[in-house]
Structures are given as structure tokens and as C-alpha cells.
Amino acid sequence: MPSHARNLRLYISIALLIFLFFARQRSSNVVFEEKEMSQFVNETDNSFSNFELEVFEWKACMQSNMEKDKAWFHTRFAVNKCMNETQFSKVPVSKMMTKDEVMKGVPSYNMFINSTKEPYTVVTIGNNSREETKQQLVDNLPKDSKFFGTHWNSSQIFSEYQKLEEYLNSPNNTNIIHLSDYLETLSGVKIIDLLSINYGINNFELFTELSNGGEIEREGLFICQIKLRLDFPDALKKEELIEVVSRITLDGRYLILSIHNLEIFMVNFDTPDCREKYLDPYII
Missing domain, CATH: 1.20.5 (Single alpha-helices involved in coiled-coils or other helix-helix interfaces)
Incomplete structure (x- = not known):
């Protein structure tokens, strides 16, 4: 070769x-x-714990779905979608229709997570106009639960409730009292298991009070579950509501487990006592 x-x-x-x-x-x-x-x-x-990973997943889902189309309908859709795609779908939220109506054809609901471990501390704001509605809540919560509220019974009607009502209606009213100021009147109460606001809220500054590091926390108070009713929003208010839901998602205090009609149900996952009692048992 x-x-x-x-x-x-x-x-x-x-x-x-x-x-x-x-x-x-x-x-x-x-x-x-x-x-x-x-x-x-x-x-x-x-x-990270399994619980923390579920929170990360929920936040990512909410942010992703809300960014697609900033419409109130899609915001409500995102809340349901993101709950169902995480283990938080296992949390047993009781949703009981009352005989009250927000407006004709739009019923009101009692929403809460039950616990048989120990009695509740319940605060209601706004008038449960029917005795059946009050009794429904009493019958479905642990025995010996403590009830406070502006209209729970005649002896507990808050003397300055009109000022609180004005605050919930508008931040521009002059003769108002803030939610944190009202809750301070509940002597000895530091953790509220359920806060139920049955008055149609039109002042979204309330969510700042409820936020991580907000006025309520600075007063040494913590709220585990919040069910609140919104006033019927116009187009501008719907835009503001979408921003509110975005802030709640980023705030790192509450999970939004339901938006039904005009009512929102949120659970505190940041405060250990609340998380351990109402969320931890359902997250594997």
C-alpha cells in the first residue's frame, strides 16, 4: 500500500x-x-415543607391565570382553578345557603372551615336579618363557641356601628371608625376564628387593614378565616377588585378558597395557630 x-x-x-x-x-x-x-x-x-410547596404552587397558578386576561370573570375562574389544582381542594369549606339575599335572586352564604378540636371565636359585622341564619351558624359550629357582633343580639349592638358601616361603604366619609378600632373593643380576644362581614363592602382599603403587617396585626390581633360580602361592583370597581385579589395573592397571609357570587372566603395560612387548626390536617 x-x-x-x-x-x-x-x-x-x-x-x-x-x-x-x-x-x-x-x-x-x-x-x-x-x-x-x-x-x-x-x-x-x-x-420546604409540603405545605409551603402547595402555597408556592397556588401563588404561581393565581399569578399565571390572572395575567392572561385581567377581567373579573377570569379572576373568579382563577380562584376556583387554583384551589382545585392544589391540595387545598381537600380543605372542607362549608358553604351553607342562608335565607338572606344580597339582592333579589342573589343569595347569601355562610362559609367556614369547621373544627371539632375547640370552640370558635366568631365575630359578625352587619345584620343577619333572620333568626334562622344566626341559628344555622350556631348549630354548625363547635359547642361553647363565643359570638361577638354588631347585630348578634340587642345587648351587643356596637354603639358606633353607623361609623363602621360608613367606613365599609367609603374611605371618604368623615365620621368613620376603622375595623381594627372595632375589634379592639372585644376584650380579651387575640385570635378570631371566623370574621363574617355581612354588609356589602365598597371600601377596599379594608384589605390593607387585613394584610400582613396591617393595622389589625399591629394591634396584636389575628384572624383565621374571613368571609365578606362585596357591594355590587361597577366596571371601575371590578378593576379595583382584580388589583385587590392580586395584592392578597402576593401578600403571603391569606389563601382565597372561594369567590361565590358577591362573597369571598379567605383563610390565614401565615399565622401558625390558624394554619395548624384549619389547613395543616388536609395537606399531605
């Missing part, structure tokens, strides 16, 4: 060996990087 042919074969063989060497090295590096990334993800997952 001519020498130049042997040399050509030698060059080709050497080039092929070099190519195979670097290809194997690259393959090894990719496998190593994949293992390293997988280990990183697993370590990251292991650094």
Missing part, C-alpha cells in the same frame, strides 16, 4: 479517536450536569 494512503488512514483514525474522546467527555458532562441539577431540585424541594 502506498505510504500516502497509509498516512491518510492514520490521520483519519486519529481524528476519529479524538472525536470519540470529546464526544464521551461531553456526554459525561451532560449526565453529570443533569444529576447535579436533579440533586439541586431535590434538595430545594426538601428544604
Whole structure:
């Protein structure tokens, strides 16, 4: 065989060996990087509890679905979708229709998570106009629960309720009293299991009071569950409501488990006493 042919074969063989060497090295590096990334993800997952991971998933779902179309209908849709796609769908929210109506054809609901461990502390604001509605709440909560409220009975009607009503209606009213100021009048109450506001809210500054680090928390009060009723929103108010729901999602205090008709139900996942009593038992 001519020498130049042997040399050509030698060059080709050497080039092929070099190519195979670097290809194997690259393959090894990719496998190593994949293992390293997988280990990183697993370590990251292991650094959070299952509960925390469910909260992250819920927040991501809410942000993703609300960014698609900033419409009130899609905001309500996002709340239901994101609850159903996480383990929070296992949380047994009691949704009991009352005989009250927000307006003709739009019924009101009592919403709450029950607990047989210990009595509730319940605060209601606004008039449950029917005795059946009050009794329904009493009958379905643990015995020895404590009830406070502006209209719970004649002896507990808040003397300045009109000022609180004005606050819930508009931040521009001058003769008002804030929710935090009213709750301060409940002597000895530090954790409220259920706050139910049955008056149609039109002042969304209320959500700032309820937020992480808001006035209510600064007063040393914590609320585990909140069911509130909204006044019927016009187009501008719907836009404001969408911003409110976005702030609640980012705030890191409440999960929104239901928006039904004009009523919103939220649960405090940030305060340990609330989380352990009403959410932890259902998250595996």
C-alpha cells in the first residue's frame, strides 16, 4: 500500500479517536450536569415543607391565570382553578345557603372551615336579618363557641356601628371608625376564628387593614378565616377588585378558597395557630 494512503488512514483514525474522546467527555458532562441539577431540585424541594410547596404552587397558578386576561370573570375562574389544582381542594369549606339575599335572586352564604378540636371565636359585622341564619351558624359550629357582633343580639349592638358601616361603604366619609378600632373593643380576644362581614363592602382599603403587617396585626390581633360580602361592583370597581385579589395573592397571609357570587372566603395560612387548626390536617 502506498505510504500516502497509509498516512491518510492514520490521520483519519486519529481524528476519529479524538472525536470519540470529546464526544464521551461531553456526554459525561451532560449526565453529570443533569444529576447535579436533579440533586439541586431535590434538595430545594426538601428544604420546604409540603405545605409551603402547595402555597408556592397556588401563588404561581393565581399569578399565571390572572395575567392572561385581567377581567373579573377570569379572576373568579382563577380562584376556583387554583384551589382545585392544589391540595387545598381537600380543605372542607362549608358553604351553607342562608335565607338572606344580597339582592333579589342573589343569595347569601355562610362559609367556614369547621373544627371539632375547640370552640370558635366568631365575630359578625352587619345584620343577619333572620333568626334562622344566626341559628344555622350556631348549630354548625363547635359547642361553647363565643359570638361577638354588631347585630348578634340587642345587648351587643356596637354603639358606633353607623361609623363602621360608613367606613365599609367609603374611605371618604368623615365620621368613620376603622375595623381594627372595632375589634379592639372585644376584650380579651387575640385570635378570631371566623370574621363574617355581612354588609356589602365598597371600601377596599379594608384589605390593607387585613394584610400582613396591617393595622389589625399591629394591634396584636389575628384572624383565621374571613368571609365578606362585596357591594355590587361597577366596571371601575371590578378593576379595583382584580388589583385587590392580586395584592392578597402576593401578600403571603391569606389563601382565597372561594369567590361565590358577591362573597369571598379567605383563610390565614401565615399565622401558625390558624394554619395548624384549619389547613395543616388536609395537606399531605
